[in-house]
Amino acid sequence: MTLLRGAFRGMALGAVAAALVCAAYSSQGLHTGIRLLDPLIGVALVLLSLALVNGILGLAAAVIARALRLVARHGPASAAAVLGRIAGLARLAGQPVTSAVIGIVLIVWATPSSGPLAVLHGLFYFEIPIVGGALAGLLAGAGVAWSRNRPVSSLPGTARRRQALTAVALVPALLVGGTVGAWAAMPGFGDPLVHEDPGALAKIPRLDLPDPSQPGPYRVVAVSYGSGSDTHRPEFGAQATWKTPTVDASAALPAHDSLTDAYERWYWGFDTAHLPLNALAWYPSDAPGRLPLVLIVHGNHDAEESSDPGYAYLGESLASHGMIVASIDENFLNGDVFFDYGGVEMPVRAWMLLRHAAQFAAWNEQPGHPLAGRVDAQRIALIGHSRGGEAAAAAAMIEDEALPIAGMPATPAGLGIRAVVAIAPSDGMYAGPDAPVSLRDLDYLVLQGAHDGDLPGFSGLGTYHRVTFSGGNHLKVALYSERANHGRFNSVWDFGDAGLSISWLLDRGSMLSPAEQQRLAKTAIGAFLARSLQGTTAYDAFFQEPRSGRQWLPADVVETHWESSTRTVVQGFTGGTRPETSGQTNGFAASGARDPGLRDGGQQGDFAAWLRWTTPATYLVPLDASVAAQAAGSSSLVFSLAPAGVPRESMDPVIQLRMVDGRTAELRVAAVAPVRPLLPAQLWKAAGLGDRYLPGEQHLSPVDRLLQTYRVPLVAFGLGSLRPAAIASIGFRFPGAGEAYLDDIAFEA
Numbered sequence: 001m002t003l004l005r006g007a008f009r010g011m012a013l014g015a016v017a018a019a020l021v022c023a024a025y026s027s028q029g030l031h032t033g034i035r036l037l038d039p040l041i042g043v044a045l046v047l048l049s050l051a052l053v054n055g056i057l058g059l060a061a062a063v064i065a066r067a068l069r070l071v072a073r074h075g076p077a078s079a080a081a082v083l084g085r086i087a088g089l090a091r092l093a094g095q096p097v098t099s100a101v102i103g104i105v106l107i108v109w110a111t112p113s114s115g116p117l118a119v120l121h122g123l124f125y126f127e128i129p130i131v132g133g134a135l136a137g138l139l140a141g142a143g144v145a146w147s148r149n150r151p152v153s154s155l156p157g158t159a160r161r162r163q164a165l166t167a168v169a170l171v172p173a174l175l176v177g178g179t180v181g182a183w184a185a186m187p188g189f190g191d192p193l194v195h196e197d198p199g200a201l202a203k204i205p206r207l208d209l210p211d212p213s214q215p216g217p218y219r220v221v222a223v224s225y226g227s228g229s230d231t232h233r234p235e236f237g238a239q240a241t242w243k244t245p246t247v248d249a250s251a252a253l254p255a256h257d258s259l260t261d262a263y264e265r266w267y268w269g270f271d272t273a274h275l276p277l278n279a280l281a282w283y284p285s286d287a288p289g290r291l292p293l294v295l296i297v298h299g300n301h302d303a304e305e306s307s308d309p310g311y312a313y314l315g316e317s318l319a320s321h322g323m324i325v326a327s328i329d330e331n332f333l334n335g336d337v338f339f340d341y342g343g344v345e346m347p348v349r350a351w352m353l354l355r356h357a358a359q360f361a362a363w364n365e366q367p368g369h370p371l372a373g374r375v376d377a378q379r380i381a382l383i384g385h386s387r388g389g390e391a392a393a394a395a396a397m398i399e400d401e402a403l404p405i406a407g408m409p410a411t412p413a414g415l416g417i418r419a420v421v422a423i424a425p426s427d428g429m430y431a432g433p434d435a436p437v438s439l440r441d442l443d444y445l446v447l448q449g450a451h452d453g454d455l456p457g458f459s460g461l462g463t464y465h466r467v468t469f470s471g472g473n474h475l476k477v478a479l480y481s482e483r484a485n486h487g488r489f490n491s492v493w494d495f496g497d498a499g500l501s502i503s504w505l506l507d508r509g510s511m512l513s514p515a516e517q518q519r520l521a522k523t524a525i526g527a528f529l530a531r532s533l534q535g536t537t538a539y540d541a542f543f544q545e546p547r548s549g550r551q552w553l554p555a556d557v558v559e560t561h562w563e564s565s566t567r568t569v570v571q572g573f574t575g576g577t578r579p580e581t582s583g584q585t586n587g588f589a590a591s592g593a594r595d596p597g598l599r600d601g602g603q604q605g606d607f608a609a610w611l612r613w614t615t616p617a618t619y620l621v622p623l624d625a626s627v628a629a630q631a632a633g634s635s636s637l638v639f640s641l642a643p644a645g646v647p648r649e650s651m652d653p654v655i656q657l658r659m660v661d662g663r664t665a666e667l668r669v670a671a672v673a674p675v676r677p678l679l680p681a682q683l684w685k686a687a688g689l690g691d692r693y694l695p696g697e698q699h700l701s702p703v704d705r706l707l708q709t710y711r712v713p714l715v716a717f718g719l720g721s722l723r724p725a726a727i728a729s730i731g732f733r734f735p736g737a738g739e740a741y742l743d744d745i746a747f748e749a
Contacts, residue, residue, distance in 0.1 A: 006145025007138045012100045014137015014177075015130055019046055019104055022126035027119060029302055029500040045120055046107065053103035054096055061094030104130065125501040125693055132180025140173035188685045190509025194482060194557050196547070200674040204547045209538055211552045212526030213519050216321035218284030223370075225359075226329070227276035231269045233306065236278040236329065242363070244277040246270070247355055249348045251407025253341070260338045267304070268332050275352070277359055278329035280308055282319035283371065292379035292418075292533035293360050294318055294325045297353055299386025299426070301493060302500075303334035310490030314383075317522045318529065324375060328356055330388070343429035347405045349391035350398055350430070353382060358412035378416030379533045383525065385489055386454065389425025389446070393437045393463050396420050400440070403433040419443040419532035421525055423489045424452055427462040438466035441565075443532040444476040445543075447524060449484025449517075450681040450704070453497030453506045457598030458704040461561075465605040469565035475531065477543045479524055480706045481517075482557040482679045483510055488517035502693050507685045516554035523552045540564070544711050545673060557679060559708045561640055563744065568631035570730065570745045571621050579609035579619060579742075587617030596642065596741050599701040608707060608743035610644060613734050618656070620731040621745055623724065631724040634747035635714055639732075640707035641669070643678055645739035651675045653740075656731035657717055665717040666733075672712050678703040707743055 020043050027042025092098055108130060111121040123130065147168075226236030228243045250273040256264060265271055284291065296314065298307035308327040315325040330352055333345045357380055364375035384392030396417045397403065405411065419442060430437050444467045446460035458480065467476045485506075487493030491514060496503040512520065527539035527549070542549040546558040571582050576593040585591045594610040595603045611619060643649045652675065657665045669675055680702040684690050714722040724747050732742060 003142055003145045003149070007142035008101075009097050010141015010144070010173075011134045011138035012097045012104075014140065015104045015134035016046075016050065016100050017137070018130045018133025019107065019123060019126075021133075022123055022129060023120075026122040026126065026501045029122075042119070046123075049107055049120060050100055050103040053106060054094075054099040057099040057102065058094040061092075104134075122501040125505070129180055129184045132176065132184075136173045136177030136180070138173075139176055140170055143170050143173060183685070184504060187511075188507030188509035190507065191680065191682050193510055194677060194679055196557065197674060200670070201547060201550070204545060204550075204673070206551055207538075207541055207548045209542075209549075211523070212321070212530060212539070213317070213522035213552055215317065216284075218287045218320050218322055220282050220316055220319045221285045222316070223281050223283075224279065225281060226278035227270075229269070230276065230278065232267075233278075235280065236276065242369075244359055246274040246276050247352070247409075248273045249275050249351070249408065252348050252351070252405055253345060256339055263336075263338055264332075267336075270332075275332065276329070277352075277356055278308075279326040279356060280312065280315065280329075281324070281326040282312075282315045283324040283374075284319050284322055287322040289374075290364075290376040291322060291324050291374055292376055292381065292529075293357065294323050294381045294383060294529065294533075295328060295353055295356055295392075296325065296383040297328045297330055297349065297385070297388040297391060298490065299384070299388040299391075300334050300340070301331075301386075301490075303331050303336040305492065306331050307334070307490060307492055310492035311383075311385075313491060313518045314521060314525065317526060321526060321530065321534075323529065323533065324360070324371065326356060326360070328353065343387070343426075344431065346387065346391055346394060346430040347398075347408075347432035349387065350395035350432070351405050351408055351411060353384075353391065353395040354399055354412050354415065357415050357417075361412070361415070376416075377414070378418075380415055380417045381419040381421065381529050381533055382417060383421040383423070384425060385423040386486065387426050387429060389422030389460065390427060390430055390437060390463070393420050393422060393425070393439060393444075394430045394432065396439055396442060397434060397437050398432070400442075401434060405432060417442060419445070419529060421528060422446040422460050422463065423521070424448055424455055424486050425460045425463065426455060427459040436466065437463055438468070439463070440468045441470055441472055441474060442467075443474050443528065445479065445524065445528045446477070447479045447481070447484075447489070447521070448704075449481045449486065449512075450679045451483060451507075451511050451683065452486040453503065453683050454486040455600075456683060457600030457602045458604070458706060459598065459600075459602060461598070461706075462603070462605040464561075469563075472565050473537070474565040475540060475543065476563050477528070478561040478706065479543070479546070480559045480561075480679070480704070481512070481520060482681070483512045483554075484517050484520060484556070485511050488512065488514045489521050491518070498694065505685055505689050505693065507682050510681070512554055512556060516556070519552075519554050520556065520558075523549065544709070547673075557676070559676060559679070559706055561707055562709050564748060566634075566749045567638070568627060568634060568724075568747045570623060570627055570747065572744055572746070573607045573609050576607045579611065583619055583621040585611070585617070585619055587613060587615060588619070589614050589617075591619075594741070596644070596705040596707065597701075599704045606743070608640070608741040610739075610741055611734065612644070612739045614737045616733065616735050618731050618733045619742065620656075620729055622729045623727050625725075628724040628727065631747035634724055634749050636748045637712045637714060637730065638709060638744065638746050638748050639742065640709045640744040641675060642705045642707040642741045643675075643739065644705065644741050649738060650677050651738055651740060652735060654733040654735070655712065655717075656733055657719075657722075657727055658729045658731070659719070659726050660728045661726070663719065665719050667712065667717055669710060669712070672716060673710050675710075676708065678705060705741060707741055709744065711748065 023042035024039035223241035224235035225242035226240040230236035311327040361377040363371045382392035486497040530536040590612045
């Protein structure tokens, strides 16, 4: 065996072996329902493809070789020599080893991303381990060939010496293969995380309130309801606790092609004219009175892998605190290997939520039902994740404005939706009436993780900025976690933010564990719904300063941007009002009004003052007497601030108040709440992987510039019981050099 031939043969075997392993892994997304069948399908497809390539190349090589021999026999001698070499190459291409290499190249880099061969296209995302397998095989083949060709004496022990020589020759291959395999399997090296300053943290008093992430006082009963005829999930079929009717959404959903339609009917057992009302539900058996209703809906995921069980941890927790909770099954609206609605189904996702709410209202009026007289349909919260987060907000808007969905039955009316919680939501996919989604006079919480590999930009800020208040006691909060990802808010999705074929490339080294991320969700959502549905507004302090509830949270950095309905705005830069026209910019090198933007290139949907300084500078805002009068009952100054420069840039601004009577007072922001740097996140194990495998998604920045909201009690300025009417102007002095976004200068009660 020559060295070159051995190396080539080893490369082919290594590439094929790696491709088969990767195909077995990636084809788990087929979800045929038979555990061993999915990987076998992937392996079989690769082997069949290689056999097909081998057959075609072998036949072509034979035909070409015969044609060339005829030409060589009857042509000039010079042409015969050249054509003879070409014939030799043709025969080489037809050899199994050569055709295997050509087949792997075609499968990995030339398979279409749609159509029947789309399953094989998934191997493109495993090109690194496949190339690594080929390289390891090449070294192994070369090593074996070298060891076999080495002269060895015929003395006793010759066989052992040859075996030892072969083992030594395989060391480079093992090193390469082991390194690539370890890199593929490891979670990643993680980011240099931002850590809280222990000294500054110690100055923030802890809230003396019950931990909302811990089980509540009530006994929880778990049930399920559904059509009673589900063929895949017994809990919605014969074992359903309560039976529900089907609903017709065919007029609002695009028709499938014949192949997809046949598959959908075969797999689900129903069509879009007979969508079931399926859900897992939990309720407290011993809680008194009528109870608030919470509906949770998942987003887009592999349709055949049920997403609704992934919120059982949250449903059980909320139910133990006195709420009726249901995790809605909308898996049949999700994408699968054949089809994805691509967002046009968003109105139906929202409409289905309202149908479930109406079903609970009906059970409340049904004598003898376990929930009869127990459902308070005027205290409803909708929770959604990913596309479900946008659908939950759309459902609240549709119900509030009684919006019709084209071709659909009228949406249920009279439901009291008091709160919407959006977990890493999409924004802008809803294209129904009154798009984009906007909300008014309800509570809104949106959660996002810096390590979100599905929706890397904090797109939920768009909806947040379209939530408006006209009175009442409402709160909207945007909560940002440094270590959370997209999928671990759902126990089924876990780390698969970018899909089964790509998620192994995500850097998971800094992520919260599933248990930690679920704790974050239970804390934030539990506290928010205690406020919105049960009137425990003491938890507002947690959202205004998350570090006050650090005993409830995992080891994470959590920031918030918030606004209450009692706020009196001094300057908000709405519509792009420039800071130099609404106040005095003294000493700044440049200033203006900008949307801080998202790291994926999108927009936050709100303007802020952009300020850049190279020497100490001050921004001064005069306080109009009429605004001060509106804020007469306020006790705190609030504003939102974030660095606009490099991610690790820090700031230490000083707030300056000038009184009507000429007195002045100053306070460093760090004395109240240290200004954090931005929270950069490396989403991928190596730079450039995102652009390579998800070129349609922009990764323009490592950070989302969330403007953190700061609350400064007026008494902290040391002027006694200070009230807004006594203030003539508010100033912000920025020392040193830097760049910042400043917004939402206001008073709060």
